[in-house]
Amino acid sequence: MFQLEFMQRALIAGLLTGLSAPAIGTYLVQRRLSLMGDGIGHIAITGVALGLLTGTAPVLTAVLVAIAGATAIELVRARGKASGDVALALLFYGGIAGGVLLIGLAGQGAATLNTYLFGSLTTVSQSDLYVVVGLAVTVLVVAIGLGPQLFAVCQDEEFARVTGLRVQLLNLLIAVMAAVTVTVAMRTVGLLLVSALMVVPVATAQQVTRSFRSTFITACAIGVTACVAGIITSYNANVAPGATIVVLALAGFVVAAVVGTLLRRRHAVSAPLADEEPEVDIPEPAPHVVSSAHAHAHNPACGHPKVEHDDHVDYVHDGHLHAAHGDHWDEH
C-alpha cells in the first residue's frame, strides 16, 4: 500500500493537514470562534466549483475564494453589529448553494463534488501536492513563529492593542490562515469535515493539558495521528477518508475525556486543597492594644473600608485595623 504513488501523496497531504488544522484551530478555539472553519469550508465549495467550471485547478480557485470569504467574515465580526450574524449565515449558505449550482453547470455530478466534500485518496495529483505542501508550511511557520503575538490577540484583544500589537492585522492573518488550512485539508478530510479536524484535536488535548503551549503541541500530534490512521483505514475499508479521520479523532476525544476525568480525580484525592490560611491568623482572644492619640473618629461614612470582625466592625486604616472601644480606638 505504501508503494502506491497516490497513497504516498495522500499520506504526505494527510500529515501536513494533521499538523496545520489543529495548529490554527488552537487559536480559533481560544478566541471562541470554533465554527469559523466550518463557515470558510462552505464558502470554499463555490471556489472549487469555479475551478471546475473554468477549467483551472480547483485548489487555486478554492484558496482564493476561501481567503476572500474569510476576510469578509473577519470584517463582519470586527464590526460586531447584530446584523453581522445574519450576514454570515447568508455568506455560508450562499457558498454551498452557489457551489452546487456551478458544479451542475460545469457538467459534473455529485460524485465529483463528494470528493471535495469528504476527501478522496486517489485524486490528489502531483501539482495539487505541491500547492498543499507550500500552503501548509506557510501556515505552520506563521502559527509557530508568531505564536506569542497570536496568543496575546486571542487571549485578550484589548490588552494586545495596548501593548502596541497590530491587532486588526493579526486577526486578519488568523482568518486568512484558517482559509488556507481549509484548502490544504480539502483533499484529505474534505470541506464539510475540515472544521472537525481544527476543533476536535484541540478539545481532546485540553482534557489533559494545562498550558497553551502543551495544548498546541498535543493537538498537532493528535491531528497527525488521526489523519494518518484515518487514511490507512480508509484505504483498507474503501470509504471516504474524511469520515474515518473524524470518527477516529472523536474516538480519541472520548478516551481523553475519560482519562482526563480519572486523572483529575486521582490528583484531587492525592493532593487535597492546601490549607492556605491556618486559623491562627485571627488570634483569640485578642490582646488589648490601644491606638494612642488617634485624632480621627471613624464612622460608617468616613470612607475607611469596614471589615466584619466577630461581633463588631473594624475600620481599615493605613494597613491596620481600628475598632471602637469606649472613648478610644483599639488596634485589632
Place this chain on the structure above:
Amino acid sequence: MTDPAQHPTPAVQVTDLSVDLGGRLVLRGVDLQIRQGEVVAVLGTNGSGKSTLIRTVVGLLPAARGEVRLFGQPVPRFRQWQRVGYVPQRITAAGGVPATVQEVVSSGLLSRRRLFRPLKAADRQAAEHALELVDMADRRKDGVAELSGGQQQRVLIARALVSDPDLLILDEPTAGVDLASQAIFADAIRERVAGGSTVVMVSHDLGPMDALIDRSVVLRRGRIVYDGPPHASQTHAHVHPHSADDEPGWLS
C-alpha cells in the same frame, strides 16, 4: 521638548475630550493633565465614565472630539507602548484554551518583543519578578481558569507590571483582591512611584493605596467635577493622625 528636565512632557494630556458610545456622549469636554511621577485616583459613581476615560486614554476608544496625548504623542500615533502598563476592569484572565499564569504574564512583554523571536532568559526573569510582586510565583504553572477571581486579577496586575512601564493605567485593579494582597500590591506601586513612575488608577475603595495618592479627579456624568488634592469624603485620605510617636500603639 527643549529642556526635558525643566519642562518634562506630561505623561497624559487630555484636551477637551468627548467620547460617543452608542450615540450617547459618555464623556463631555474633559480636560486633564497628569505630570510624570504623579499618582492620580479617578473617582466617581458607577456609570460616571471612568472606564471610558481610561479606555480612551489607552487608545481603545476613539475620541469624538478633542485629543489624548501620551508622553507628548497623540494616541493614534503613539508607538512606545512598552512604557504603558494597563489593567482592564475585571475581565476573566481565561480564554477558550487553557493557559498558564506564566504564559498570560509573558504576553505583557510583547510590546518590547520583536516578531519571530523566542522568549529570552531576561524576559523569563521579568515574568518571574512580576509574579513575585503579586505573590503568585508558586502558581506560575497553574492554569488561569483554575484560579479564583481575585487571583486572576493579581495575574492581570502582574501582566501590566512585567514590562516595567513608566505609566501605569489601572481600572479597578484591586477589586476583589484581599487586603493582604492589596497591601503587597500597594508596596509594589510605592516602589515604582519612588522610581518615578506615573500612576492613574480608578478605584471605589483605595484601601492600602490611599496613602500614595497625590491627587484625585472626580467624574460625574462624563464631566470632571473635582480635580485637586485628595479630599476626605472622596479618597478616604483623612489628615493622617499617626505620627512617629504614636505607632504602633501600646499594650495596656
